[in-house]
Amino acid sequence: MIAIIDYGVGNLFSLRSSFAAIGESAVVTSDERVIASAERLILPGVGAFGDAAELLHSTGLDEVVKSECEKGKPLMGICLGMQLLFTEGLEYGSHRGLDLIGGVVRPIAERIEPGLKIPHIGWNALEIKRPDPILKYVAGGDCVYFVHSFFADTEPEFISSTAEYGGTLTASVRRDNIWGCQFHPEKSGRVGLNILKAFSEVQA
Protein backbone atom coordinates (compact mmCIF):
# COMPACT_ATOMS: atom_id res chain seq x y z
CA MET A 1 0.00 0.00 0.00
CA ILE A 2 1.11 3.52 -0.87
CA ALA A 3 0.39 6.40 1.48
CA ILE A 4 -0.19 9.76 -0.17
CA ILE A 5 0.60 12.17 2.63
CA ASP A 6 -2.19 14.68 3.21
CA TYR A 7 -0.95 17.74 5.05
CA GLY A 8 -3.58 20.09 3.68
CA VAL A 9 -1.85 21.14 0.48
CA GLY A 10 -3.30 20.61 -2.94
CA ASN A 11 -5.63 18.36 -4.73
CA LEU A 12 -4.93 14.68 -4.37
CA PHE A 13 -7.76 13.38 -6.54
CA SER A 14 -5.60 12.81 -9.62
CA LEU A 15 -2.74 11.22 -7.72
CA ARG A 16 -5.04 8.70 -6.07
CA SER A 17 -6.77 8.00 -9.38
CA SER A 18 -3.49 7.48 -11.18
CA PHE A 19 -2.38 4.81 -8.72
CA ALA A 20 -5.78 3.16 -9.10
CA ALA A 21 -5.27 3.21 -12.89
CA ILE A 22 -2.05 1.20 -12.56
CA GLY A 23 -3.62 -1.23 -10.11
CA GLU A 24 -1.86 0.02 -6.97
CA SER A 25 -3.75 0.64 -3.78
CA ALA A 26 -3.08 4.10 -2.46
CA VAL A 27 -4.63 5.95 0.44
CA VAL A 28 -4.67 9.67 1.13
CA THR A 29 -3.82 10.02 4.78
CA SER A 30 -2.40 12.15 7.55
CA ASP A 31 -2.55 9.27 10.05
CA GLU A 32 0.88 8.43 11.46
CA ARG A 33 -0.03 4.74 11.89
CA VAL A 34 -1.21 4.41 8.29
CA ILE A 35 1.97 6.11 7.10
CA ALA A 36 4.04 3.74 9.25
CA SER A 37 2.29 0.69 7.84
CA ALA A 38 2.55 1.82 4.18
CA GLU A 39 5.21 0.27 1.97
CA ARG A 40 5.86 3.51 0.11
CA LEU A 41 5.18 7.18 0.63
CA ILE A 42 4.22 10.00 -1.70
CA LEU A 43 4.78 13.59 -0.62
CA PRO A 44 2.60 15.78 -2.87
CA GLY A 45 2.29 19.54 -2.89
CA VAL A 46 1.26 22.64 -4.75
CA GLY A 47 1.53 26.23 -3.63
CA ALA A 48 4.33 28.10 -1.90
CA PHE A 49 7.34 26.44 -0.26
CA GLY A 50 7.12 28.34 3.05
CA ASP A 51 3.42 27.66 3.64
CA ALA A 52 3.77 23.98 2.80
CA ALA A 53 6.89 23.56 4.98
CA GLU A 54 5.04 25.21 7.85
CA LEU A 55 2.03 22.89 7.42
CA LEU A 56 4.28 19.83 7.35
CA HIS A 57 5.94 21.06 10.52
CA SER A 58 2.77 22.09 12.37
CA THR A 59 1.12 18.74 11.66
CA GLY A 60 4.25 16.94 12.86
CA LEU A 61 4.29 15.04 9.58
CA ASP A 62 7.80 16.30 8.80
CA GLU A 63 9.22 14.14 11.60
CA VAL A 64 7.03 11.18 10.63
CA VAL A 65 8.28 11.31 7.04
CA LYS A 66 11.88 11.70 8.12
CA SER A 67 11.80 8.78 10.51
CA GLU A 68 10.12 6.52 7.92
CA CYS A 69 12.81 7.49 5.40
CA GLU A 70 15.55 6.70 7.90
CA LYS A 71 14.15 3.17 8.08
CA GLY A 72 14.70 2.92 4.32
CA LYS A 73 11.07 3.28 3.21
CA PRO A 74 10.82 4.54 -0.39
CA LEU A 75 9.54 8.13 -0.60
CA MET A 76 8.69 10.16 -3.68
CA GLY A 77 8.11 13.89 -3.58
CA ILE A 78 6.13 15.41 -6.43
CA CYS A 79 6.38 19.02 -7.61
CA LEU A 80 6.46 21.17 -4.44
CA GLY A 81 6.70 17.86 -2.55
CA MET A 82 10.02 17.27 -4.34
CA GLN A 83 11.23 20.76 -3.52
CA LEU A 84 10.46 20.18 0.17
CA LEU A 85 12.95 17.30 0.22
CA PHE A 86 15.80 19.81 -0.02
CA THR A 87 17.63 21.79 2.64
CA GLU A 88 16.24 25.22 1.90
CA GLY A 89 13.68 27.00 -0.29
CA LEU A 90 14.00 30.61 -1.43
CA GLU A 91 10.36 31.33 -2.31
CA TYR A 92 9.18 34.51 -0.50
CA GLY A 93 12.15 34.49 1.87
CA SER A 94 14.23 31.59 3.12
CA HIS A 95 12.54 28.50 4.50
CA ARG A 96 13.87 25.22 5.85
CA GLY A 97 12.94 22.09 3.97
CA LEU A 98 13.13 18.48 5.15
CA ASP A 99 16.85 18.38 4.29
CA LEU A 100 16.62 14.78 3.08
CA ILE A 101 18.66 15.77 0.02
CA GLY A 102 21.26 18.54 0.13
CA GLY A 103 20.38 21.49 -2.07
CA VAL A 104 18.57 24.80 -2.40
CA VAL A 105 15.32 25.51 -4.23
CA ARG A 106 15.85 28.68 -6.28
CA PRO A 107 13.81 30.79 -8.74
CA ILE A 108 14.14 29.40 -12.25
CA ALA A 109 14.78 32.99 -13.41
CA GLU A 110 18.29 32.55 -11.96
CA ARG A 111 18.94 29.62 -14.28
CA ILE A 112 17.23 30.37 -17.59
CA GLU A 113 17.65 32.94 -20.37
CA PRO A 114 15.80 36.20 -19.76
CA GLY A 115 12.55 36.72 -21.66
CA LEU A 116 11.19 33.20 -21.28
CA LYS A 117 7.80 32.76 -19.69
CA ILE A 118 7.65 31.92 -16.01
CA PRO A 119 6.18 29.62 -14.69
CA HIS A 120 7.62 26.91 -16.88
CA ILE A 121 4.23 25.40 -17.89
CA GLY A 122 3.69 22.60 -20.34
CA TRP A 123 5.11 19.38 -21.73
CA ASN A 124 8.87 19.19 -21.91
CA ALA A 125 11.27 16.41 -22.83
CA LEU A 126 13.29 14.55 -20.21
CA GLU A 127 17.00 14.14 -20.64
CA ILE A 128 18.16 11.18 -18.60
CA LYS A 129 21.35 11.91 -16.69
CA ARG A 130 21.83 8.65 -14.83
CA PRO A 131 20.05 5.31 -14.70
CA ASP A 132 17.31 5.27 -12.10
CA PRO A 133 14.73 2.63 -11.20
CA ILE A 134 11.82 5.08 -11.39
CA LEU A 135 12.85 5.98 -14.95
CA LYS A 136 13.20 2.39 -16.12
CA TYR A 137 10.21 2.65 -18.47
CA VAL A 138 11.15 6.13 -19.69
CA ALA A 139 13.11 6.87 -22.85
CA GLY A 140 15.14 10.06 -23.23
CA GLY A 141 13.00 12.59 -25.09
CA ASP A 142 9.73 11.42 -23.53
CA CYS A 143 7.67 14.43 -22.49
CA VAL A 144 6.20 15.10 -19.05
CA TYR A 145 4.04 17.93 -17.71
CA PHE A 146 5.67 20.73 -15.71
CA VAL A 147 4.20 23.67 -13.79
CA HIS A 148 6.76 25.48 -11.65
CA SER A 149 8.65 28.71 -11.04
CA PHE A 150 11.39 27.29 -8.78
CA PHE A 151 13.95 24.56 -9.34
CA ALA A 152 16.17 22.38 -7.19
CA ASP A 153 19.80 23.42 -7.33
CA THR A 154 21.63 20.33 -6.14
CA GLU A 155 24.66 18.12 -6.74
CA PRO A 156 24.83 16.31 -10.11
CA GLU A 157 25.07 12.99 -8.24
CA PHE A 158 21.43 13.44 -7.10
CA ILE A 159 20.03 14.50 -10.51
CA SER A 160 18.60 11.63 -12.56
CA SER A 161 16.95 13.70 -15.31
CA THR A 162 16.70 17.28 -16.50
CA ALA A 163 14.63 19.41 -18.88
CA GLU A 164 15.87 22.20 -21.14
CA TYR A 165 14.09 25.54 -20.92
CA GLY A 166 16.57 28.19 -21.91
CA GLY A 167 18.80 26.54 -19.32
CA THR A 168 18.96 23.19 -17.57
CA LEU A 169 16.30 22.52 -14.94
CA THR A 170 16.29 19.61 -12.50
CA ALA A 171 13.45 17.25 -13.47
CA SER A 172 13.97 14.25 -11.19
CA VAL A 173 16.25 13.47 -8.26
CA ARG A 174 17.27 10.55 -6.12
CA ARG A 175 19.27 9.95 -2.98
CA ASP A 176 19.15 6.34 -1.82
CA ASN A 177 15.49 5.53 -1.01
CA ILE A 178 14.33 9.09 -1.63
CA TRP A 179 13.05 10.18 -5.04
CA GLY A 180 11.58 13.39 -6.37
CA CYS A 181 9.91 14.61 -9.58
CA GLN A 182 9.58 18.30 -10.35
CA PHE A 183 6.98 17.47 -13.02
CA HIS A 184 3.56 15.91 -12.41
CA PRO A 185 3.65 12.18 -13.25
CA GLU A 186 -0.09 12.00 -12.50
CA LYS A 187 -0.67 14.51 -15.34
CA SER A 188 1.92 13.17 -17.78
CA GLY A 189 -0.11 10.57 -19.61
CA ARG A 190 1.31 7.11 -20.08
CA VAL A 191 4.89 8.22 -19.43
CA GLY A 192 3.86 9.57 -16.04
CA LEU A 193 1.84 6.50 -15.08
CA ASN A 194 4.87 4.38 -15.93
CA ILE A 195 7.00 6.44 -13.54
CA LEU A 196 4.47 5.85 -10.76
CA LYS A 197 4.40 2.15 -11.65
CA ALA A 198 8.20 2.00 -11.51
CA PHE A 199 8.15 3.70 -8.11
CA SER A 200 5.60 1.16 -6.89
CA GLU A 201 8.07 -1.55 -7.92
CA VAL A 202 11.22 -0.22 -6.22
CA GLN A 203 12.44 -2.36 -3.37
CA ALA A 204 13.32 -0.80 -0.05
Added chain:
Amino acid sequence: MITKRIIPCLDVRDGRVVKGVNFKSLSDVSDPVALAEYYTESGADELVFYDITASYENRALFTDILARTAERVFIPLTVGGGINSVEDFDRVLKCGADKVSVNSGAIRNPCLIREASKKYGDQCVVLSADIKRVGGEFRVFSKGGREDTGLEAIAWIKRGVSLGAGEVVVNSIDTDGVKGGFDTELLRLVCDAVSVPVIASGGAGCAEDFVKLWREVPDVDAGLAASVFHFGEVKIPELKNLLAENGMSVRR
Protein backbone atom coordinates in the same frame (compact mmCIF):
# COMPACT_ATOMS: atom_id res chain seq x y z
CA MET B 1 12.45 22.65 -25.16
CA ILE B 2 8.87 23.07 -24.16
CA THR B 3 6.39 21.79 -26.74
CA LYS B 4 3.46 23.56 -28.38
CA ARG B 5 0.23 22.26 -26.86
CA ILE B 6 -2.83 21.05 -28.78
CA ILE B 7 -6.05 21.37 -26.79
CA PRO B 8 -9.47 20.03 -27.82
CA CYS B 9 -12.39 21.75 -26.14
CA LEU B 10 -15.55 19.85 -25.22
CA ASP B 11 -18.78 21.74 -24.66
CA VAL B 12 -20.84 19.85 -22.13
CA ARG B 13 -24.54 20.42 -21.51
CA ASP B 14 -26.52 18.35 -19.03
CA GLY B 15 -23.71 15.79 -18.94
CA ARG B 16 -23.45 15.33 -22.70
CA VAL B 17 -21.07 16.72 -25.29
CA VAL B 18 -22.87 19.06 -27.63
CA LYS B 19 -21.95 19.79 -31.25
CA GLY B 20 -22.15 16.74 -33.41
CA VAL B 21 -19.17 14.55 -32.84
CA ASN B 22 -18.56 11.75 -35.24
CA PHE B 23 -15.92 9.12 -34.65
CA LYS B 24 -16.30 5.61 -35.92
CA SER B 25 -14.35 4.22 -32.98
CA LEU B 26 -16.74 5.70 -30.44
CA SER B 27 -20.01 3.97 -29.79
CA ASP B 28 -21.44 6.91 -27.88
CA VAL B 29 -20.28 10.11 -29.52
CA SER B 30 -21.75 12.38 -26.87
CA ASP B 31 -20.21 10.70 -23.86
CA PRO B 32 -17.67 13.21 -22.51
CA VAL B 33 -15.67 10.54 -20.70
CA ALA B 34 -15.27 8.36 -23.80
CA LEU B 35 -14.41 11.36 -25.92
CA ALA B 36 -11.85 12.60 -23.40
CA GLU B 37 -10.21 9.17 -23.42
CA TYR B 38 -10.22 9.12 -27.21
CA TYR B 39 -8.49 12.50 -27.41
CA THR B 40 -5.96 11.58 -24.76
CA GLU B 41 -5.03 8.42 -26.65
CA SER B 42 -4.70 10.38 -29.87
CA GLY B 43 -2.18 12.76 -28.31
CA ALA B 44 -4.10 15.76 -26.98
CA ASP B 45 -1.85 17.66 -24.57
CA GLU B 46 -4.65 19.01 -22.42
CA LEU B 47 -8.43 19.02 -22.41
CA VAL B 48 -10.90 21.80 -21.79
CA PHE B 49 -14.38 21.00 -20.52
CA TYR B 50 -16.74 23.87 -20.97
CA ASP B 51 -19.94 23.66 -18.95
CA ILE B 52 -22.83 25.22 -20.85
CA THR B 53 -25.48 23.66 -18.63
CA ALA B 54 -28.19 26.26 -18.23
CA SER B 55 -29.92 25.10 -15.09
CA TYR B 56 -28.35 25.15 -11.69
CA GLU B 57 -29.90 21.76 -10.86
CA ASN B 58 -27.97 20.01 -13.62
CA ARG B 59 -24.60 21.35 -12.48
CA ALA B 60 -24.04 18.15 -10.50
CA LEU B 61 -24.09 16.19 -13.76
CA PHE B 62 -21.08 18.19 -14.88
CA THR B 63 -18.99 17.56 -11.78
CA ASP B 64 -19.86 13.89 -12.00
CA ILE B 65 -18.60 13.80 -15.60
CA LEU B 66 -15.49 15.66 -14.53
CA ALA B 67 -14.71 13.22 -11.73
CA ARG B 68 -15.26 10.21 -13.98
CA THR B 69 -12.96 11.74 -16.59
CA ALA B 70 -10.25 12.61 -14.08
CA GLU B 71 -10.31 9.02 -12.88
CA ARG B 72 -9.31 7.83 -16.33
CA VAL B 73 -7.51 10.65 -18.10
CA PHE B 74 -4.09 11.68 -16.87
CA ILE B 75 -3.37 14.88 -18.71
CA PRO B 76 -4.19 18.40 -17.49
CA LEU B 77 -7.90 19.22 -17.39
CA THR B 78 -9.20 22.76 -17.55
CA VAL B 79 -12.76 23.60 -16.68
CA GLY B 80 -14.73 26.66 -17.67
CA GLY B 81 -18.27 27.88 -17.84
CA GLY B 82 -20.29 29.43 -15.04
CA ILE B 83 -17.35 30.11 -12.75
CA ASN B 84 -18.38 33.07 -10.62
CA SER B 85 -16.91 32.48 -7.18
CA VAL B 86 -14.12 30.82 -5.24
CA GLU B 87 -16.74 28.20 -4.27
CA ASP B 88 -17.13 27.38 -7.97
CA PHE B 89 -13.36 26.86 -8.17
CA ASP B 90 -13.52 24.59 -5.17
CA ARG B 91 -16.41 22.58 -6.63
CA VAL B 92 -14.55 21.67 -9.85
CA LEU B 93 -11.04 21.34 -8.38
CA LYS B 94 -12.32 18.73 -5.92
CA CYS B 95 -13.55 16.69 -8.88
CA GLY B 96 -10.17 16.56 -10.55
CA ALA B 97 -9.84 19.78 -12.58
CA ASP B 98 -6.31 21.19 -12.66
CA LYS B 99 -7.11 24.66 -13.93
CA VAL B 100 -10.22 26.77 -13.97
CA SER B 101 -11.00 29.34 -16.60
CA VAL B 102 -12.89 32.51 -15.77
CA ASN B 103 -14.60 34.79 -18.25
CA SER B 104 -17.81 36.71 -17.52
CA GLY B 105 -17.45 35.99 -13.81
CA ALA B 106 -14.11 37.82 -13.74
CA ILE B 107 -15.48 40.73 -15.76
CA ARG B 108 -18.25 41.16 -13.19
CA ASN B 109 -15.83 40.73 -10.31
CA PRO B 110 -12.13 41.04 -11.21
CA CYS B 111 -11.21 40.29 -7.57
CA LEU B 112 -12.22 36.69 -8.26
CA ILE B 113 -8.92 36.30 -10.15
CA ARG B 114 -6.94 37.55 -7.17
CA GLU B 115 -8.85 35.54 -4.58
CA ALA B 116 -8.62 32.32 -6.58
CA SER B 117 -4.95 32.73 -7.47
CA LYS B 118 -4.08 33.41 -3.85
CA LYS B 119 -5.94 30.33 -2.72
CA TYR B 120 -5.00 27.88 -5.48
CA GLY B 121 -1.95 29.43 -7.13
CA ASP B 122 -1.60 31.43 -10.35
CA GLN B 123 -1.14 28.25 -12.39
CA CYS B 124 -4.71 27.30 -11.55
CA VAL B 125 -6.40 30.45 -12.87
CA VAL B 126 -6.91 30.83 -16.60
CA LEU B 127 -8.34 34.09 -17.91
CA SER B 128 -10.48 33.43 -20.97
CA ALA B 129 -11.48 36.45 -23.04
CA ASP B 130 -13.90 36.65 -25.97
CA ILE B 131 -12.63 39.47 -28.17
CA LYS B 132 -14.08 41.29 -31.16
CA ARG B 133 -13.07 44.29 -33.25
CA VAL B 134 -15.37 47.25 -32.62
CA GLY B 135 -14.68 50.62 -34.24
CA GLY B 136 -10.96 50.04 -34.69
CA GLU B 137 -10.24 48.59 -31.26
CA PHE B 138 -10.32 45.15 -29.69
CA ARG B 139 -13.19 44.86 -27.20
CA VAL B 140 -13.96 42.22 -24.60
CA PHE B 141 -17.39 40.63 -24.85
CA SER B 142 -19.17 38.79 -22.06
CA LYS B 143 -22.03 36.29 -21.77
CA GLY B 144 -20.70 33.95 -24.40
CA GLY B 145 -19.79 36.75 -26.80
CA ARG B 146 -23.21 38.42 -26.77
CA GLU B 147 -22.51 41.57 -24.80
CA ASP B 148 -19.95 44.31 -25.48
CA THR B 149 -18.39 45.19 -22.12
CA GLY B 150 -16.66 48.28 -23.49
CA LEU B 151 -13.38 47.00 -22.04
CA GLU B 152 -10.31 47.30 -24.28
CA ALA B 153 -8.99 43.77 -24.69
CA ILE B 154 -5.25 44.22 -24.15
CA ALA B 155 -5.78 46.41 -21.08
CA TRP B 156 -8.21 43.86 -19.62
CA ILE B 157 -5.86 40.94 -20.21
CA LYS B 158 -2.94 42.83 -18.66
CA ARG B 159 -5.11 43.60 -15.66
CA GLY B 160 -6.17 39.97 -15.35
CA VAL B 161 -2.56 38.81 -15.41
CA SER B 162 -1.55 41.41 -12.83
CA LEU B 163 -4.38 40.10 -10.61
CA GLY B 164 -2.93 36.60 -10.83
CA ALA B 165 -4.13 34.82 -13.97
CA GLY B 166 -1.47 32.26 -14.88
CA GLU B 167 -2.57 31.68 -18.48
CA VAL B 168 -4.71 33.50 -21.01
CA VAL B 169 -7.11 32.03 -23.58
CA VAL B 170 -7.65 34.48 -26.41
CA ASN B 171 -10.85 33.66 -28.26
CA SER B 172 -11.38 35.79 -31.33
CA ILE B 173 -15.07 36.20 -32.07
CA ASP B 174 -14.14 37.58 -35.52
CA THR B 175 -12.40 34.38 -36.60
CA ASP B 176 -14.44 31.90 -34.55
CA GLY B 177 -16.53 29.60 -36.69
CA VAL B 178 -15.15 31.08 -39.93
CA LYS B 179 -12.47 28.36 -40.24
CA GLY B 180 -10.12 30.78 -42.00
CA GLY B 181 -7.32 30.54 -39.45
CA PHE B 182 -6.48 31.97 -36.04
CA ASP B 183 -6.52 35.71 -35.36
CA THR B 184 -2.76 36.22 -35.54
CA GLU B 185 -2.99 40.01 -35.41
CA LEU B 186 -4.77 39.91 -32.05
CA LEU B 187 -2.61 37.08 -30.73
CA ARG B 188 0.60 38.97 -31.47
CA LEU B 189 -0.68 41.96 -29.50
CA VAL B 190 -1.55 39.76 -26.51
CA CYS B 191 1.80 37.93 -26.60
CA ASP B 192 3.65 41.24 -26.63
CA ALA B 193 1.59 42.50 -23.68
CA VAL B 194 1.88 39.64 -21.17
CA SER B 195 4.52 37.17 -20.02
CA VAL B 196 2.24 34.25 -19.11
CA PRO B 197 1.32 31.46 -21.56
CA VAL B 198 -1.15 32.44 -24.28
CA ILE B 199 -3.63 29.96 -25.76
CA ALA B 200 -5.04 30.72 -29.21
CA SER B 201 -8.70 29.95 -29.82
CA GLY B 202 -11.13 30.58 -32.64
CA GLY B 203 -10.66 30.07 -36.34
CA ALA B 204 -8.90 26.75 -36.87
CA GLY B 205 -10.26 25.17 -40.05
CA CYS B 206 -7.46 22.82 -41.04
CA ALA B 207 -4.07 21.57 -39.82
CA GLU B 208 -2.22 24.22 -41.86
CA ASP B 209 -3.91 26.91 -39.75
CA PHE B 210 -1.89 25.69 -36.76
CA VAL B 211 1.35 25.82 -38.76
CA LYS B 212 0.49 29.36 -39.85
CA LEU B 213 -0.34 30.30 -36.25
CA TRP B 214 3.08 29.29 -34.93
CA ARG B 215 4.97 30.59 -37.92
CA GLU B 216 3.39 34.03 -37.50
CA VAL B 217 3.20 34.14 -33.70
CA PRO B 218 5.82 31.76 -32.30
CA ASP B 219 5.21 32.99 -28.74
CA VAL B 220 1.75 31.42 -28.60
CA ASP B 221 1.92 28.38 -26.31
CA ALA B 222 -1.13 26.37 -27.30
CA GLY B 223 -3.83 26.05 -29.92
CA LEU B 224 -7.37 25.29 -28.81
CA ALA B 225 -10.17 24.14 -31.07
CA ALA B 226 -13.42 22.23 -30.94
CA SER B 227 -15.25 21.38 -34.15
CA VAL B 228 -12.21 20.70 -36.37
CA PHE B 229 -11.26 17.95 -33.94
CA HIS B 230 -14.80 16.73 -33.29
CA PHE B 231 -15.61 16.41 -37.00
CA GLY B 232 -12.30 14.69 -37.68
CA GLU B 233 -11.21 17.46 -40.07
CA VAL B 234 -7.98 17.66 -38.10
CA LYS B 235 -6.59 14.49 -36.55
CA ILE B 236 -4.20 15.20 -33.70
CA PRO B 237 -1.45 12.66 -34.62
CA GLU B 238 -1.37 13.97 -38.20
CA LEU B 239 -1.43 17.57 -36.98
CA LYS B 240 1.56 16.89 -34.73
CA ASN B 241 3.46 15.26 -37.57
CA LEU B 242 2.81 18.28 -39.74
CA LEU B 243 3.97 20.67 -37.00
CA ALA B 244 7.13 18.62 -36.44
CA GLU B 245 7.87 18.61 -40.19
CA ASN B 246 7.67 22.38 -40.01
CA GLY B 247 10.26 22.49 -37.27
CA MET B 248 7.87 23.01 -34.38
CA SER B 249 8.39 21.20 -31.12
CA VAL B 250 5.50 18.88 -30.23
CA ARG B 251 4.94 15.96 -27.86
CA ARG B 252 4.50 12.64 -29.66
